[in-house]
Amino acid sequence: MWLLLQSPYEGCQTVLYCTVSEELHDTTGRFYANCAEELWSKVSLDDTAALKLWNISEVLTGIKATAQ
Numbered sequence: 001m002w003l004l005l006q007s008p009y010e011g012c013q014t015v016l017y018c019t020v021s022e023e024l025h026d027t028t029g030r031f032y033a034n035c036a037e038e039l040w041s042k043v044s045l046d047d048t049a050a051l052k053l054w055n056i057s058e059v060l061t062g063i064k065a066t067a068q
Contacts, residue, residue: 017035018024031038043049058064 014032014035018032031040031044054065
């Protein structure tokens with residue numbers, strides 16, 4: 001299993017790449033992994049699953065979102 005884990009240094013590389021890359025300056029709404037753009041997974045586009053996760057997160061944190 002340790003082969004699947006990254007060190008903190010390795011794990012932050014994509015975040016740093018997306019933060020400092022001039023070519024991504026005006027880019028938004030995309031998914032990156034290993035410093036490359038990836039396709040969104042099917043489950044990540046599931047609005048029903050997203051709402052369920054949101055509701056569970058509110059319960060677990062005790063923080064209720066307010067409508068804007």
